[in-house]
Each structure stands twice: as structure tokens, then as C-alpha cells.
Amino acid sequence: MRTWQVERRRRTRHLIELGGLVVKAGIVELTNDDRATIYGALLWIAVKLQSDEDEQARNLWTAKGMQAFDRERREERMGRRT
Numbered sequence: 001m002r003t004w005q006v007e008r009r010r011r012t013r014h015l016i017e018l019g020g021l022v023v024k025a026g027i028v029e030l031t032n033d034d035r036a037t038i039y040g041a042l043l044w045i046a047v048k049l050q051s052d053e054d055e056q057a058r059n060l061w062t063a064k065g066m067q068a069f070d071r072e073r074r075e076e077r078m079g080r081r082t
Contacts, residue, residue, distance in 0.1 A: 022028060022038065031037040048057045 027038055027041070031041075045057075048054065051057075
């Protein structure tokens, strides 16, 4: 496979994974799949990350994300046991 094909597949997979996070967070349902709202929220996040509050925001969001991933892993394990 050519280098550009490998890179394209890698990029496509990355974009799909990012889209999956948007769905997983419930944003699609909460916004009624309104792309302008979703894009606006993402732009707001980008502005926050460029501000003097970037470290606090990043730490908060990282902690929340890790908690959610941990909760999902626990739920998956519990589901396998039943």
C-alpha cells in the first residue's frame, strides 16, 4: 500500500474515533444533530483552550473524561459477569 493511502486511512480512523466521542457524549441527541450548535460548542472549547484559563479547563475536562471512561469500563465488566 502506498504511503499516502496509509496516511489517509490513519486520518480517516482518527476522524471516525473523534466523531464517536461526540456521539458517546450524547451531544448529537442533546443538540438534535444540529451541526451549527455542535460546531459552535467546539469553537467555544477552542477559545477556552486559548485563554488564560486553559490549564484549569483542560484539567477539569480530562478528569471528567477519565471518570467517564472508568465508569464505562466498570459497567462493561459488570455486564460480562451477569
